[in-house]
Amino acid sequence: MSKNSQFTPTELHHWQLTLAEANRHNIFCHCRHCEAEWVDSSEEAACPHCGSKNIERIACWQFPDD
Template sequence: MKETSNLFTPKELADWQQALDLANYTNILHHCHVCDREWVASTEEICCCGSRSVERIACWQFPDD
């Protein structure tokens, strides 16, 4: 299996990484482990119930279907 860095030129790899960073920044799914609330925000947040026990998953990891 080829390494990812061998599949792209240095500029293509930098562009791809920048696109992922932007997707992560603008769409983060939050799930509170205390009250089960879920929401999407562009920054890491605590839950409105006050809990800091929040799981965060970048939305780009979910399929679009």
């Protein structure tokens, strides 16, 4: 464990699992073709508006709540 870590190895593992779970179910999607935006749990989904596969995906946990 790093001297600078604020987590025990068990806590760090739990935190990483929590982030992985959030990533699997809360993906902000932006279609580069038609500019549509939506939240999805699939990393392979096409745009529901135009069918494009040219999608930018960002994990929602990266956005502030306010």
